Amino acid sequence: MGIYEILAYFFVYGVLGWCVEVAFAAVKEGRFVNRGFLNGPICPIYGVGVVSVIFSLQGFSESLLILYLASAVLVTFIEWLTGYVMDRIFHQKWWDYSGQPLNIGGYVCLPFSLIWGVFCVFIVKCFQPLVAHLIGYIPHIAGIVILVILSIAMLADLYVTASAILKLNKRLEAMEKIAAELREFSDRMGENIYENVKDGMEKEEQLKSKVASMKEVRKELRAEYSAGKEEWYKSQQQKLDELKGRYDSLVNGLGSVGERLVKAFPNMESRIHKDALREVKKRVAMRRNKRK
Incomplete structure (x- = not known):
């Protein structure tokens, strides 16, 4: 042969x-x-x-x-x-x-x-x-021509597919970095809220000894804490929205080849980016169900 x-x-x-x-x-x-x-x-x-x-x-x-x-x-x-x-x-x-x-x-x-x-x-x-x-x-010459064309087409397909997989891996890596940043951001927000509440409670106790009514206590607290906090929370919310937008863009922008591979191999598992790939597979399945 x-x-x-x-x-x-x-x-x-x-x-x-x-x-x-x-x-x-x-x-x-x-x-x-x-x-x-x-x-x-x-x-x-x-x-x-x-x-x-x-x-x-x-x-x-x-x-x-x-x-x-x-x-x-x-x-x-x-x-x-x-x-x-x-x-x-x-x-x-x-x-x-x-x-x-x-x-x-x-x-x-x-x-x-x-x-x-x-x-x-x-x-x-x-x-x-x-x-x-x-x-x-099949005539031998015609067979050779057919095999050459098929071989070139397959090699080109292999290049396109391999490039798409490498891009998918980079996308999964970026998703995991953003997810880690979101977790860190949530922790910082939680700690900040806790510190603000704690400081507020301490300030309230201090003011209680100086003023007669709770109405005056609340007024004093609002005057001291509201000024800078609203802007701070707005800036944090903008950053949070930006991170979520980047994450969604990565998940939803797989491209036709990347999405086809996820559909073609439903049991595919990533050794490095497990959580990110699970999220991608979940979004692909949701889009498929919507089209039904």
């Missing part, structure tokens, strides 16, 4: 894998979700997985048991490696099998490994001969 066949099978099974993911999401959620990592209709992990099985295990096709076990192990390793590398590069776990039995780091789990084995046996024994036969009908 040469480079031409490897690329051809990669794109065929990558697109078919995308179709399976979309169909699965449609049944599960009742709507269309572009479940691919890329924007285009392809899931590269399926293409890599199936091509690896075809290339490495074709010699074991006579023994169904060996083919099944070897396929399950190989595809599971590819899935684990892909999830681990993407987690380390983008600091996000794109899928999570933590709720499944016998999982490894949430990247892979035994039930899905067994299912992948069944699919691979079916592909090697039944489907792949048909795919190879159909690809054989």
